[in-house]
Amino acid sequence: MKKKLISMMLTAAMVASLCACGGDDSASSNTDNTQNTGGDASAANSEEQPAGGQETQEAQAPEGATTIEVWTNDRHDLEYVESMIDQYNQSNADGIFINLSVITEDYQNMLALAYNGGTAPDVVGANSLPLNTFADTGILDPLNEYIDADETFQKVNEPYEHAYEGLNLRNGNIYGVYSGMRSGVRVEYNKDLVEAAGYTEIPTKLEDYIDMAKAITEQGGGDTYGIGFTSSSPFERLLEMSAQVSGVFYYDYVNGKYDFSGYREILELGQRFISEDIAYPDQQAVDNMRALFAEGQFALWSNASQEAAVFTDQIPVKDFEWGVAPVPSVTGEIKGALQTTPSKSWGIVSSSEKKDQAWKVIQYFQSEEFIKGYLENGYCLPISTYMDGVIDKSKIGRLADFSMLEYESVYPQPPVINLTGDDYRVVFWNAVMDYVDIDDAIEDLSTRYNEALDADVASGATKRLVISDYDPLHPNNGTMTYLEE
Amino acid sequence: MQKTNKGKMKISRDGLVAGLMLTPALIFLIVCSIYPFIWIFRYICYDYNGFTATFTGTRNITRMLGDKTFWNSVGHTFEYAAYKLIFIIPLSLLMAVLLNMRMKGSNLFRGMYFMPTIISTSISGMIFAFIFATKNGIANSILMDMGVIDSPIKWLMSRDWVMVTVTIMAIWGGLGNYMLYFTTGMNGLSEDVYESAKIDGANGVQTFFRITLPMLSPVLKVVLMLAITSAFKDYEAIMVLSKGGPGNRSMVMFLYIYNLIFGATDSTSQAQIGYGALLSIMAALIVGTVTIIYNIVAKKLDDVV
Numbered sequence: 090m091k092k093k094l095i096s097m098m099l100t101a102a103m104v105a106s107l108c109a110c111g112g113d114d115s116a117s118s119n120t121d122n123t124q125n126t127g128g129d130a131s132a133a134n135s136e137e138q139p140a141g142g143q144e145t146q147e148a149q150a151p152e153g154a155t156t157i158e159v160w161t162n163d164r165h166d167l168e169y170v171e172s173m174i175d176q177y178n179q180s181n182a183d184g185i186f187i188n189l190s191v192i193t194e195d196y197q198n199m200l201a202l203a204y205n206g207g208t209a210p211d212v213v214g215a216n217s218l219p220l221n222t223f224a225d226t227g228i229l230d231p232l233n234e235y236i237d238a239d240e241t242f243q244k245v246n247e248p249y250e251h252a253y254e255g256l257n258l259r260n261g262n263i264y265g266v267y268s269g270m271r272s273g274v275r276v277e278y279n280k281d282l283v284e285a286a287g288y289t290e291i292p293t294k295l296e297d298y299i300d301m302a303k304a305i306t307e308q309g310g311g312d313t314y315g316i317g318f319t320s321s322s323p324f325e326r327l328l329e330m331s332a333q334v335s336g337v338f339y340y341d342y343v344n345g346k347y348d349f350s351g352y353r354e355i356l357e358l359g360q361r362f363i364s365e366d367i368a369y370p371d372q373q374a375v376d377n378m379r380a381l382f383a384e385g386q387f388a389l390w391s392n393a394s395q396e397a398a399v400f401t402d403q404i405p406v407k408d409f410e411w412g413v414a415p416v417p418s419v420t421g422e423i424k425g426a427l428q429t430t431p432s433k434s435w436g437i438v439s440s441s442e443k444k445d446q447a448w449k450v451i452q453y454f455q456s457e458e459f460i461k462g463y464l465e466n467g468y469c470l471p472i473s474t475y476m477d478g479v480i481d482k483s484k485i486g487r488l489a490d491f492s493m494l495e496y497e498s499v500y501p502q503p504p505v506i507n508l509t510g511d512d513y514r515v516v517f518w519n520a521v522m523d524y525v526d527i528d529d530a531i532e533d534l535s536t537r538y539n540e541a542l543d544a545d546v547a548s549g550a551t552k553r554l555v556i557s558d559y560d561p562l563h564p565n566n567g568t569m570t571y572l573e574e
Numbered sequence: 575m576q577k578t579n580k581g582k583m584k585i586s587r588d589g590l591v592a593g594l595m596l597t598p599a600l601i602f603l604i605v606c607s608i609y610p611f612i613w614i615f616r617y618i619c620y621d622y623n624g625f626t627a628t629f630t631g632t633r634n635i636t637r638m639l640g641d642k643t644f645w646n647s648v649g650h651t652f653e654y655a656a657y658k659l660i661f662i663i664p665l666s667l668l669m670a671v672l673l674n675m676r677m678k679g680s681n682l683f684r685g686m687y688f689m690p691t692i693i694s695t696s697i698s699g700m701i702f703a704f705i706f707a708t709k710n711g712i713a714n715s716i717l718m719d720m721g722v723i724d725s726p727i728k729w730l731m732s733r734d735w736v737m738v739t740v741t742i743m744a745i746w747g748g749l750g751n752y753m754l755y756f757t758t759g760m761n762g763l764s765e766d767v768y769e770s771a772k773i774d775g776a777n778g779v780q781t782f783f784r785i786t787l788p789m790l791s792p793v794l795k796v797v798l799m800l801a802i803t804s805a806f807k808d809y810e811a812i813m814v815l816s817k818g819g820p821g822n823r824s825m826v827m828f829l830y831i832y833n834l835i836f837g838a839t840d841s842t843s844q845a846q847i848g849y850g851a852l853l854s855i856m857a858a859l860i861v862g863t864v865t866i867i868y869n870i871v872a873k874k875l876d877d878v879v
Contacts, residue, residue, distance in 0.1 A: 201625060219844075222625040320817060370708040371731060377703075386709075507621045508843035510643040511822070524733065524821030541843075550621050550628040 150186035155443055157450045158210035159189045162196035162217060163433070166468045173459055183449050197222070204228050204440060211447040212454075215265030215436030220255060221505050221551070224264045229436045231262035235448045242266075245457045247473040254569050255502025255554070257434055265434030268460050268476075269469030272394035272491040273427035274330040274416055281409040282313060282388035291414035294421035295331050295358050298389075303367045305388045316362060317369040317387040319378045324518040327391045328359045330416045334496065336424030336561045339513055339538075340503035345555040345572060347503075347538035349513060349531045354419055356530075359521040379404050391416060393430070394470060394491035401487055413490040425561035426498035432469050500564045504551040506541040513538070546574060614855060620848040627848070634852045643822065644830055644853060648860060650737075651826040654812075655805035657741040658748070663801060666749050667794075670756035671782060684757070688750035695747065699814025702743045706730050706815075730816055733823040740812050740824050747811060748804070752797055759793030760786065795872050802868055806861045827857050 150156045161170070174187045190210065192199050197218065203209040215229065223229045236248050243249075248266040252258040257265045276291055276298075283291070286304040302315030309315075319326065332338070337351035362368045369387045372378075379399055382390045383406045390396075400406045418424065435451045437444055453459060457479060464471050465484040470491065471477040482489050511519075513534050520530040545551040553574070556567035618634060620627040638644065669687060673680045690698065705712045706729035714726040729739040763786065771781050787794075809829040812818060818825035818833075835850035837843075 198624060221844075222623060226625055320819070370726070370728065371711075373703060373707065374700075505623075505844050507623075507846050507849065509637045509641050509849070512843060515822075519821045522820060544630070544633060545621065545628075548621065548628045548630050548633075550626075550630075 150188070151181060154181060154184050154186040155446050156186045156188050157212060157443060157446055159187055159212045159214075159435075159450065160192055160196075160200065160210040161189065161214035162191070162193055163214055164191055164193050166433075166463065166466070167191060169463060169466050169468065173462065177453055183446070185446050185449060187450055187453075201228070204438065207440065209438045209440050211438060211441040211443055212450050213436050213438055214434075215257070216267065216432050216434045218265075218436065219505070220257070220259050220264060220502075223436075224259050224262070227439055229264045230439045230441075230444070231264060232266065232437065232448075232451075233261075233263055235451075236263060236266065239452065241457075242452060242455060245460065245473065245475055246455050247475060250474075251431060251472050253431065253499040253501065253565055256431065256499065265436040266455060267431035267434045267472050268455050269431070269433045269464060270472040270493070271430040271432055271469055272493065273429045273497050274326060274391050274393050275396075275491060276327075276414045276416055277382070277390045277392065277396050277400065278412050278414065279382070279385060279388040279409050280412050282309075282385065283412075286315075286388075291412075291417070292421075293415070293417050295335075295355070295417040295419050297421075298417040299358060299361050299367065302362065302389055303365060306367045313385065314369040314387040315367050316389040317378050317381060318362070318372045319375045320372040321375050322514055323372060324514045324521065327416060328355050328517070328521065329514065330391070330427060331355060331418055333425050334416060334423050334427050335419040338425065338500065338561065338564075340554075342501070342554065342556040342559040342564070342567070345553040347535060347542060349534045349538070352517060353527055353531065356517060356520050356527045358419070360523060360527075363522055376404070382406075385409055394488060397487040397491055398467060413487075415494060423496050423562075426496050426500070426564050427494060428500055429493070429497045431472055431499060433463070496562060498563060498565055501554060501556065501569060504542055504545070504554055506538065506545050506551060508537060508541045510537055546572075549573075614851045617848040618852040618855065621846065622848040622851075623844045624847060630848070634849045637849060638852055638856060643825070644827065646822060647818075647825045647827045647830045648857075650822075650824060651806055651828075651860075653737060654740065654744070654808070654824070654826055655802065657737065658744045658805045658808075659798075659801055661741070662745050662748055662752060663798060665745065666752035667756050669749065669753045670760060671786065673753070674757060674760050684753070687753055690747050691750045691754075693747075695810040696814045698743065698747060699811045702739070702746075702811075702815055703730065706739050731820055733821055736816055736820060736824045740815060743811055743815060744805075744808060748801075752801060755793065755797045755800075756790065759790050759797075762793075763789050791876075798872070799865060799868060803861055803865055806857075806864065827853070827860070831857060 163170075171189065174189055178186055200209065200213060200218070201222075209228075213229075215223075218229065224231075236242060246266050246268060248263055251267050252263050257263055257267065278291060282305050283301070286301065286308050288301050288304070292298045292301055305313070305315035332352055332355045335355070337355065339347060339349055339352075341348040369378075369381065373381075375392075378390070379396075381387060383400060383404045385408055400411060416427070435454055437447045437451070441447050457476070460471075460476055461480055463469075464476060464480045467485050467488050470488060470493065471480060510533075516525065516530045516534055519525045520527045525533075542551070542553065546553050552571040555570050555572055556564075557570075558567045560566060617627065619629060619631060620634075621630050622628075673684050673687075706714075708714065708726045708728045708731055711726070711729065713729065714723070717723045718726070727735055729735050767785055767789070768781065771785055776784065807828055809826050809832060812824050812826055813829055813832070816824045818829050831850050831853045834846045834853065837845040
């Protein structure tokens with residue numbers, strides 16, 4: 090009897106632990122969704138691990154209406170998007186019924202499989218679809234003709250001003266128009282800790298910024314630290330952006346090759362965070378580090394505009410005031426553009442037999458009414474000047490602190506290559522941590538990246554992008570040519 | 575003569591039935607196992623990102639030979655497997671022997687030790703990340719309270735310690751499983767032998783080395799083979815706990831391959847299914863060779879014993 094009882098208890102405990110695992114999974118998916126809140130999905134690669142498969146709206150199409158199938162991989166804005174679709178379906182003005190499916194897992198492969206199997210939707214969320222796989226293979230259709238014929242759409246979205254080579258534009262063809270953007274990286278700081286160390290504002294020069302972090306760590310006496318780094322792409326979240334605004338980029342657009350030599354100074358400065366024990370001793374997952382920041386364990390954190398929602402809703406900062414400042418550059422001067430990430434674009438799948446109706450759906454998704462509500466809900470920042478003037482900024486909360494800077498822009502997509510070995514972000518962070526020598530790291534990266542580029546260009550897998558009149562402050566404005574050698 | 579024909583007919587009918595009964599399993603084997611295996615070979619000479627495949631001849635092979643990250647990860651895999659096996663097999667055997675003594679509460683402990691096996695690896699990876707945090711980590715605070723260490727150990731942030739940390743987690747996660755194999759093996763041993771040993775006056779240690787261990791050797795052989803292959807294929811827990819870092823110190827070969835095929839989260843490179851497929855074949859060859867060597871050694875030891 091006793092044995093039976095123990096066995097039953099053990100079984101119950103095992104089942105409970107299994108349930109707990111399941112619970113944790115859903116909890117983590119919530120976290121991920123909230124991470125996307127306020128930012129777009131595409132650039133938050135390192136944070137974007139949405140869980141769950143496919144969700145489809147279960148409403149029925151009214152008789153006589155044409156059903157347009159829409160797929161998206163954004164779940165963070167679902168509440169708003171679904172309510173607007175319901176509104177549209179109820180009014181049914183164009184005789185169209187929108188059927189939305191949310192595919193958060195393996196979106197790209199699911200879409201490719203559906204396309205090859207003849208079951209692809211008509212309209213797809215396109216901001217996370219790489220052009221080299223979805224446009225060059227003919228899965229997405231260019232939208233130029235539709236855009237050119239629609240002046241209202243042009244006025245609201247400014248499609249040609251916000252067309253970015255390699256992202257939504259290829260050879261003059263636009264495959265999706267962005268209706269929002271995520272800001273570039275900013276410094277989020279704990280005002281109490283910064284002021285306690287004798288600083289009233291965030292230095293614009295990287296060396297001074299490190300000195301400030303050091304002063305805060307010293308002041309903390311082992312309890313609080315000057316700065317915290319995450320284990321998830323740490324180089325990208327501060328030092329790479331400092332390099333960008335200092336005019337250093339890893340792809341030499343003028344000569345059409347990779348060049349990592351400009352990073353030496355940044356890396357040497359970055360090493361101070363570790364060698365002088367300035368940084369918080371652990372580098373954990375993004376949410377853990379955010380929680381530590383919100384707990385006041387360290388003063389300086391850096392990430393893009395999604396932090397507005399994170400520090401107000403997801404992991405609210407309650408015990409201190411937090412500020413937002415631009416990332417520092419090497420000299421304090423701005424010599425290059427800061428990378429932003431455009432978001433929320435829609436594309437038409439080439440297999441669709443209802444392309445005109447599909448465009449009508451996109452027109453609705455990118456109408457002034459739809460985007461205004463979307464932006465005022467704080468899902469992302471406006472990308473067009475027109476919408477920037479239309480929205481009520483008092484409704485967007487702390488997102489207003491992340492408004493676009495003069496020198497923010499989108500870099501043309503460097504050639505996508507088949508690299509052997511570690512990515513430059515990994516290698517450079519290893520150099521900051523002093524696991525590899527800086528000069529060795531630079532030489533290794535330049536060799537491996539250019540070998541891969543040369544081989545991929547030779548095999549025809551990619552093309553060499555050259556911008557002869559490249560301007561680091563306006564990287565997207567030059568004359569772009571693709572070379573096959 | 576007629577009799578023989580009848581016999582033949584019977585055999586062929588039996589064969590037909592057997593064939594029919596085997597067909598579903600055979601189809602599954604071909605579709606789920608043999609076809610994917612052949613599929614892997616199809617892309618080893620291609621750059622394939624899941625959408626477009628470009629023929630590159632022998633380039634992937636040249637890349638593999640010069641890929642320092644991969645060969646270092648192979649070294650780390652051997653190191654990790656060695657650490658894991660050295661501790662997990664003796665420990666699980668010891669646990670199984672102790673719990674087989676039918677002491678009070680042994681079933682409860684058996685359940686407790688087995689529980690980590692059913693917890694999702696990614697969840698336990700996250701829990702261990704908290705336990706082994708440098709600041710505010712439970713492991714450091716216990717060790718410091720006990721006076722074992724003066725300053726916190728950088729379990730996951732130091733290249734000297736990260737292998738220790740992932741090994742501890744691997745042992746915790748796998749101990750119950752191997753313990754269960756050994757317990758099952760021991761249940762099959764005859765009680766008579768133990769009784770006669772007891773009558774002969776053998777003590778616990780003698781019984782273990784002279785009776786339990788030799789009689790358990792067939793099970794031990796299988797368990798060791800399973801442990802070796804699984805230790806070489808482990809990567810999920812490491813992926814969650816340390817992401818292969820710091821400085822690639824805990825990068826094992828299957829984690830590197832996973833990152834290549836599915837694309838690492840913070841990579842600027844694209845998914846490399848062709849190159850990843852080639853490395854998978856190389857990894858399979860490495861694991862296969864180790865297993866063959868183990869089988870040869872085990873057989874030789876059998877002959878000696």
